[in-house]
Amino acid sequence: MSKETVVVREFDAERDCSRVEIVERMCEVGPSGKMSLYTDLMGDPICRVRHSPAYLMLVAESRAEKEIVGLIRGCIKTVTCGNKLSRNGKNGSENNVHLPIYTKVAYILGLRVSPSHRRMGIGLKLVSRMEDWFREKGAEYSYMATEKDNEASLKLFIDRCGYSKFRSPSVLVQPVFAHRVRLPSRVTIFRLSPHDAEILYRRRFSTIEFFPRDIDSVLNNKLNLGTFLAVSGYTESWPGLDRFLSDPPESWAVLSIWNSKEVFRLEVRGASLVRRGFAKTSRLIDKALPWLRIPSVPEVFRPFGLHLLYGLGGEGPDSVRLTRALCGFAHNLAKEKGCGVVATEVASWEPLRLGIPHWKRLSCAEDLWCMKRLGEDYSDGAVGDWTKSPPGPSIFVDPREF
Structure with missing residues (x-):
């Protein structure tokens, strides 16, 4: 199947739920031949993004068979990307106060392609269409998270989509x-x-x-x-x-x-x-x-x-x-x-x-966040290119995107 025979469109809850669930079940997370992790969205494929301020889910559907062969979710929010020093004068004195610098950032999650339709450009097409929506909504950056040894994901996002390794938090x-x-x-x-x-x-x-x-x-x-x-x-x-x-x-x-x-x-x-x-x-x-x-x-x-x-x-x-x-x-x-x-x-x-107590066997010592600059940085008090900034000691993980 060539990529021209696939249509990327917005998810339709009334007709797509059961077909999306089939793709999800075929795309368990984990190395081949070892234990894998299956995520059950309990009949609501869009639940992992619906609590965000703006969100979208796209599916890739084959033109002939009308079979869903891929899907992707994305959401957009405004977050802190740095800080600036502000002098706040009170009673004749000056106090240095650090104020947040905000930017509009998009997050990609839940990219899935049916095993029988991989290496056909479907993943690239889904990411590109999602990024188009991000730009339409004014997002300045896009980022995603994956396992550090997920070669297929890294090859797609870094080699083909222009993302760069950004942060390595621990789960x-x-x-x-x-x-x-x-x-x-x-x-x-x-x-x-x-x-x-x-x-x-x-x-x-x-x-x-x-x-x-x-x-x-x-x-x-x-x-x-x-x-x-x-x-x-x-x-x-x-x-x-x-x-x-x-x-x-x-x-x-x-x-x-x-x-x-x-x-x-x-x-x-x-x-x-x-x-x-x-x-x-x-x-x-x-x-x-x-x-x-x-x-x-x-x-x-x-x-x-x-x-x-x-x-x-x-x-x-x-x-x-x-x-x-x-x-x-x-x-x-x-x-x-x-x-x-x-x-x-x-x-x-x-x-x-x-x-933080945890079991090493269940945890991920080094998750990987990759980021891409979608356009010019219009954030208040611009920090330049956020993708090139050094990591700080802490990050705030939004539970709506976990």
Whole structure:
């Protein structure tokens, strides 16, 4: 089949859902011959982008057979790409304040081509059409994420589409055990209202790369389970955000939790009977003897959900320990909600990653984000070409795109 016999058009929910699901099932993630990861979108192929400010899904359909042989999703938002120094004079003095520089960025995810129709230019055609839509909407950059050893994806995006390697964050995954994680007695965890969480994030994190300008939409989304702040030694109730910001404790940490279980389910396929047997045995022992706190393997060989931790941050010498306490709290919440794993994505040099418990076998030490400049940079206080900027210690991972 030549690429001229394929039509790229917008996804039509009424007639395309079942056919898109077939393509998704044929495109499991993972090396050939080894365990693979299947993503079940639960009958809603566009669910992974529909919470973004602007989104589009395209399909590639064969002209003759009217068979869907490829698909791609994309979304657009405004994020921080750098910061600038501003002098804010008050009472005759000057205070240096770093302000965010925003740009309009697009994100590509869910590119799939049926195995029987690969190496025919379909992937390139889908990416090109999606980029046309990005430009129409005024996006200045486009980026995508893939495994660092995904040769086919890298060849398409870097060699043929002009993307360059940009950032290498880590995806850290922790299984949800049958027992609850014990939290430190000297740590107090407060739940912030969406309004307080927004103010805190804008005050403390708005200059971090990829911080979404519409953070309020994220925090008020029904999939957001809350924002939680951990401090040491607090014996009183929440003092209020104004007091916290004006006189913060020596150490604190914060994170938010996103309920990805309501968006998609995952399933590990291709595991041997030995692996399955070991996992089942660990769960049975953990359930029967929870006080032993055995790190059991959840049932990941059937569809399972996950909670995503995002917006991680903190300050002070005890912030790593407080981050670990928050992750324990998130684990226990995921256990109550019936999730199989808790995941997060952080920059390679994120100082707080030492406090994020995870299993190496389930995690990805080096994910790869590739970026392309679509046109001139019209961002406020331009940073030049963002694709050439050095990485910072942190990135803000938008849960709507995970």
